[in-house]
Amino acid sequence: ETGVTQTPRHLVMGMTNKKSLKCEQHLGHNAMYWYKQSAKKPLELMFVYNFKEQTENNSVPSRFSPECPNSSHLFLHLHTLQPEDSALYLCASSQDLGGRGGQETQYFGPGTRLLVL
Amino acid sequence: DQQVKQNSPSLSVQEGRISILNCDYTNSMFDYFLWYKKYPAEGPTFLISISSIKDKNEDGRFTVFLNKSAKHLSLHIVPSQPGDSAVYFCAASDSQTGANNLFFGTGTRLTVIP
Numbered sequence: 001e002t003g004v005t006q007t008p009r010h011l012v013m014g015m016t017n018k019k020s021l022k023c024e025q026h027l028g029h030n031a032m033y034w035y036k037q038s039a040k041k042p043l044e045l046m047f048v049y050n051f052k053e054q055t056e057n058n059s060v061p062s063r064f065s066p067e068c069p070n071s072s073h074l075f076l077h078l079h080t081l082q083p084e085d086s087a088l089y090l091c092a093s094s095q096d097l098g099g100r101g102g103q104e105t106q107y108f109g110p111g112t113r114l115l116v117l
Numbered sequence: 118d119q120q121v122k123q124n125s126p127s128l129s130v131q132e133g134r135i136s137i138l139n140c141d142y143t144n145s146m147f148d149y150f151l152w153y154k155k156y157p158a159e160g161p162t163f164l165i166s167i168s169s170i171k172d173k174n175e176d177g178r179f180t181v182f183l184n185k186s187a188k189h190l191s192l193h194i195v196p197s198q199p200g201d202s203a204v205y206f207c208a209a210s211d212s213q214t215g216a217n218n219l220f221f222g223t224g225t226r227l228t229v230i231p
Contacts, residue, residue: 004160031217042119043161043206043221055217090160096217104210105151106219108160 002026004109006091012115013081021076021112023091031096032074033106034066037088049074050096081116088113120144121209123222131230136194138225140207143188147209147220152181152192155204155224164205165192197229 004025013019025032034046046060049068063085065077074091092106122141130136138152148169153161167174167181167190174181180193194201207222 006160009158033217040223042121042223043208043219045218048217050217092160094217104217105163105166107163108153110158110160 004091004093004107006089006109006112008112009110010113010115012117013078014117015081015083017078017081019078021078021089021091021114023074023076023109025072025074025091025093025107025109027093027095027107029093029095029107030071031094031104032068032071033092033094034064034074034076035090035092035108037090037111039087043090047076078114081114083116086114086116118143119220119222120147121207121220121222123205123207123225125225126223127226127228129228129230130197132199133196136192136197136201136227136229138192138194138205138207138227140190140192140222141188142190142209142220144209144211144220145188146211146213148212149210150181150183150190151208151210151219152179153206153208154201155206161206194227197227199229199231202227202229 007022031050035043047066048055067075088111090111091109094104094106151166152164154164155161183190204224204226206224208219
């Protein structure tokens with residue numbers, strides 16, 4: 001496997017379910033991201049992990065819970081979601097250049113298409 | 118308020134002609150700009166980038182132009198090919214305050230007609 005992989009590719013869940021999205025990067029990067037893409041909206045950054053530490057949480061509701069056990073794996077745990085949470089969830093990774101002034105390119109996985117009923 | 122805007126949701130171009138995709142931004146602190154291409158059922162794929170110290174970057178058929186005074190960038194594809202049909206996203210970041218934080222436009226769907 002190369003690049004950034006995500007599983008599952010499609011997920012349908014009820015509002016009372018608990019599920020997890022998985023992301024794995026094979027690029028040797030040290031930063032990983034979760035994005036949400038809703039219809040006709042720009043990609044919204046949800047969470048950033050640098051060196052396994054969460055550095056950004058863009059006002060995401062607590063029903064989304066990220067986990068980064070190591071620099072290659074990232075999870076998004078889902079609990080009591082709402083129908084408006086239905087979207088494409090994208091994982092990305094990059095090589096954090098450290099400090100300020102870095103210009104990093106993020107590489108994306110194929111996404112998980114989530115439908116909340 | 119959106120800091121990166123792609124005002125054309127779609128664009129159709131004849132094969133062999135030039136495709137020009139436009140992007141505007143509002144944050145003058147942005148200093149790194151990227152274009153991504155997305156096919157259906159796939160994640161965005163990095164295409165080309167440009168730093169604010171340059172006004173042009175070229176990679177094969179793809180050229181990105183940056184006009185800092187107008188806060189505008191564009192992606193030129195020449196010659197356009199049917200395989201270029203995809204959604205193109207513009208993104209920007211301010212490396213001094215948050216290199217990790219990429220701001221995306223809503224995308225432009227390019228259709229190249231054979």
